Amino acid sequence: MTWKDRQSGDHPTAEAVVDLASVRRLEAVGFRAWPANTVHYDGSWLIRLTAGHPSKRLNSVNPLDPSDYRDIAIRLQKASQRFAEHGRSLTVRQTPLTPPQMIAHMDAEGWTVFGHSLVLALDLAERDFGEGIDHLPIKDVRRFADARIRIGKEDPGSNQALVDIISAIKPESGLFLFEDREIGPTAVSLVVHDNDLAGIMQFAIAAPVRRQGIGNALLGTSLRWARLRGAKKAWLQVEAANEAAIELYRKAGFAEVYRYLYRAPRGVGHGNQG
Known part of the structure; x- marks a missing residue:
């Protein structure tokens, strides 16, 4: 895949030409392979929480539909409250399925970027x-x-x-x-x-x-x-x-x-x- 680095606000992110169907399938099997204790859906946002383990994959908001970007600020606030109830800080896992409008919102609010990872296949x-x-x-x-x-x-x-x-x-x-x-x-x-x-x-x-x-x-x-x-x-x-x-x-x-x-x-x- 061809990736191009770009600057989004003050934080580097990446754009890529990817097969979204393949991304959706690998995301789904990834969730099954590393199951969270608590799973909640807000629209197509998958909220995973596991109070007993610090893994980011087990404690993150995972947007699964690029077209689901309604009420971003309100939904993030609700997710933050849910995370706080589990003793966690709000974390969003940004993949090619994350709505561009949500990425723009996080950029505008000065959200930090960390934990860059690759998904590889053979x-x-x-x-x-x-x-x-x-x-x-x-x-x-x-x-x-x-x-x-x-x-x-x-x-x-x-x-x-x-x-x-x-x-x-x-x-x-x-x-x-x-x-x-x-x-x-x-x-x-x-x-x-x-x-x-x-x-x-x-x-x-x-x-x-x-x-x-x-x-x-x-x-x-x-x-x-x-x-x-x-x-x-x-x-x-x-x-x-x-x-x-x-x-x-x-x-x-x-x-x-x-x-x-x-x-x-x-x-x-x-x-x-x-």
């Missing part, structure tokens, strides 16, 4: 993964969550919330964990198989073993499992600043489908995870 039909699988998924969700938190150096107190999120995933999921006898968990990946699509989630490599081929091995294992389960295409989300991960994915054949970012009212903090 056609699995073009890859030969063989007939077998070299690494089986584990069944212990808590063990996986412990490893993910340890590798990511995250707050151990978020363990139960992560267990709850993974346990709430409806589509078939594969939990992959690589370990070393001396340093413990080295890599994790959560693969969510949803009809002909497979999402690669929670992909993380421990700092001491990066650039040693483990990331490539884990990605290959994840994609092989997804293909053997019947998935035709894999997708994932990655922060735009994570150059090492993007390089790994592009070498595997992933290509950009679209981008998104987060917005918050001026003066509001945004320390949530991705």
